[in-house]
Amino acid sequence: MQTKFIFITGGVLSSLGKGLSAAAIGAVMEARGLRVINVKMDPYLNVDPGTMSPYQHGEVFVTEDGAETDLDLGHYERFVARPLHQRNSFTAGKIYQNVIEREREGGYLGSTVQVIPHVTDEIKRMMEEATGPKNGRVDLAIIEIGGTVGDIESLPFIEAIRQMRADKGPENVLYIHVTLVPYIRAAGELKTKPTQHSVKELLSLGIQPHILLCRSETPIPDELRQKIANFCNVGKDDVISAHDVNNIYKLPLVFHEQGLDARILQRLGGNWGVAAPLLDRWQDYVDRSEQPPHTLKVAVVGKYVQHQTDTYKSLNEALTHGGIVNAARVELKYVDSGDIDPSNVARHLAGVDAVLIPGGFGDRGIDGKIHAIRYARENNLPFFGICLGMQLAVVEFLRNVGGLADANSSEFGPTQHPVIHLMDSQAGITAKGGTMRLGAYPCDLAPGSVARRIYGADRISERHRHRFEVNPAYHALLEEKGMRISGTSPDRTLVEMIELPGHPYFVACQFHPEFKSRPLVPHPLFSAFLRAALERQLLRERTKPAPEISA
Numbered sequence: 001m002q003t004k005f006i007f008i009t010g011g012v013l014s015s016l017g018k019g020l021s022a023a024a025i026g027a028v029m030e031a032r033g034l035r036v037i038n039v040k041m042d043p044y045l046n047v048d049p050g051t052m053s054p055y056q057h058g059e060v061f062v063t064e065d066g067a068e069t070d071l072d073l074g075h076y077e078r079f080v081a082r083p084l085h086q087r088n089s090f091t092a093g094k095i096y097q098n099v100i101e102r103e104r105e106g107g108y109l110g111s112t113v114q115v116i117p118h119v120t121d122e123i124k125r126m127m128e129e130a131t132g133p134k135n136g137r138v139d140l141a142i143i144e145i146g147g148t149v150g151d152i153e154s155l156p157f158i159e160a161i162r163q164m165r166a167d168k169g170p171e172n173v174l175y176i177h178v179t180l181v182p183y184i185r186a187a188g189e190l191k192t193k194p195t196q197h198s199v200k201e202l203l204s205l206g207i208q209p210h211i212l213l214c215r216s217e218t219p220i221p222d223e224l225r226q227k228i229a230n231f232c233n234v235g236k237d238d239v240i241s242a243h244d245v246n247n248i249y250k251l252p253l254v255f256h257e258q259g260l261d262a263r264i265l266q267r268l269g270g271n272w273g274v275a276a277p278l279l280d281r282w283q284d285y286v287d288r289s290e291q292p293p294h295t296l297k298v299a300v301v302g303k304y305v306q307h308q309t310d311t312y313k314s315l316n317e318a319l320t321h322g323g324i325v326n327a328a329r330v331e332l333k334y335v336d337s338g339d340i341d342p343s344n345v346a347r348h349l350a351g352v353d354a355v356l357i358p359g360g361f362g363d364r365g366i367d368g369k370i371h372a373i374r375y376a377r378e379n380n381l382p383f384f385g386i387c388l389g390m391q392l393a394v395v396e397f398l399r400n401v402g403g404l405a406d407a408n409s410s411e412f413g414p415t416q417h418p419v420i421h422l423m424d425s426q427a428g429i430t431a432k433g434g435t436m437r438l439g440a441y442p443c444d445l446a447p448g449s450v451a452r453r454i455y456g457a458d459r460i461s462e463r464h465r466h467r468f469e470v471n472p473a474y475h476a477l478l479e480e481k482g483m484r485i486s487g488t489s490p491d492r493t494l495v496e497m498i499e500l501p502g503h504p505y506f507v508a509c510q511f512h513p514e515f516k517s518r519p520l521v522p523h524p525l526f527s528a529f530l531r532a533a534l535e536r537q538l539l540r541e542r543t544k545p546a547p548e549i550s551a
């Protein structure tokens with residue numbers, strides 16, 4: 001059967017959660033028995049998001065094959081089972097790069113190279129590649145266009161998806177537009193005008209959306225859905241209320257309750273899939289996440305700036321998933337490592353059940369992270385270090401236990417003891433985006449290690465995104481002083497995991513396990529870390545002196 005396409009555009013303003021909507025639609029359609037693939041097209045000119053600041057653009061998500069992609073791919077992978085690749089996300093920068101390279105090679109045979117048809121054709125070619133046979137069988141491709149309709153940059157993308165309807169046949173293409181229905185407090189009303197205008201904008205570009213996903217603070221009442229339908233030339237049932245939910249994993253259920261999957265199938269002429277979606281696993285996850293009996297407080301020690309909830313998106317999700325397995329809600333305490341010094345570290349970490357040091361780049365706030373690691377190590381506080389977090393755990397250990405006071409990472413400048421350094425094979429590469437170890441690598445786990453017990457496997461595969469490695473010259477000293485190298489590359493040159501025997505839970509990894517955690521399949525490292533946090537909390541509660549009873 002031919003692949004069918006849903007194109008998702010956004011209107012009114014950005015940050016409407018288009019990516020989440022695209023992911024949740026994917027989940028419902030997958031639950032209908034379809035093979036779904038999600039794709040993201042971004043209209044900005046960076047060739048990939050690897051060079052963009054996570055503080056501005058949100059996390060850089062890494063795929064199995066090492067692509068540095070937009071964080072929406074993280075949403076897609078968390079909601080839809082299919083693993084994504086480099087080809088499943090591309091930017092205008094990449095499109096223009098391809099077109100210009102081809103022009104330089106004489107590939108256009110003397111013709112004038114133009115946005116239409118050359119750029120739009122390249123967009124269509126990339127869409128085919130993103131959804132074509134290389135991906136295995138695809139029944140339904142859900143392609144999201146970044147940005148907001150009306151942006152200058154997104155015009156070639158809108159034109160390309162407009163042409164797709166003629167190319168593929170109207171029965172194979174559906175347009176879903178995500179808009180905003182704001183609540184105006186002064187008037188006490190939900191307002192439909194921005195949606196009307198946004199649909200008009202899309203119409204002026206030749207696209208009549210079939211379905212409107214209306215984002216709002218509260219469910220949109222029937223009369224208003226009817227009003228939107230009248231003004232925007234769609235059926236009332238095609239106006240879906242995408243109101244705020246307290247748990248993003250409710251979205252597939254919210255969409256299904258309103259019949260979105262049925263509408264999509266009807267529109268695409270589909271008698272495919274199963275009659276009712278199999279959403280039990282989502283329902284079960286949501287049920288378990290409502291008011292779990294425990295609350296765990298985890299300090300995430302990083303460098304922080306304002307407005308950056310998306311900087312550690314996958315990490316936050318992975319912690320949430322790992323909490324649910326332990327019947328716990330995870331409350332994060334963001335501690336800015338720049339504020340930590342030896343005199344106040346105990347105060348900053350007072351009352352938390354565990355400490356996590358996430359990945360990061362650059363030397364700001366490094367000392368504070370090292371103080372936090374030392375505190376966790378010496379006070380038996382469960383600790384989880386990820387990437388930079390593992391590198392700093394090695395630095396801290398060699399400084400304070402290994403007797404190398406100036407042990408450091410060469411990322412932060414020259415030192416006598418570069419215990420974290422660039423491998424020879426990487427030195428000398430300077431192009432941005434060219435130097436990192438990216439994507440999935442195998443890792444062997446040491447017999448008898450905590451890591452092996454947690455994974456229940458002796459060889460694993462995890463995703464990386466970093467330049468520096470533990471310097472092999474210090475492997476022996478680490479082990480001699482009591483740190484266990486529990487995971488290595490199969491040739492044993494690279495340290496992938498460490499742990500501290502004797503500590504209740506002190507585990508760190510060079511890779512980013514958060515990229516592989518799914519709500520329905522939580523990552524074992526997060527589950528084990530939070531289990532240790534819970535055990536500590538329960539033990540402390542049990543051994544707490546009984547409160548004095550006053551007469």
Ligand code: GLN
Pocket residue numbers: 358359360361362386387388389411465466467468469
């Ligand atoms: N900055 C460190 C490196 O490049 C760690 C990177 C990370 O934490 N993702 O190796």
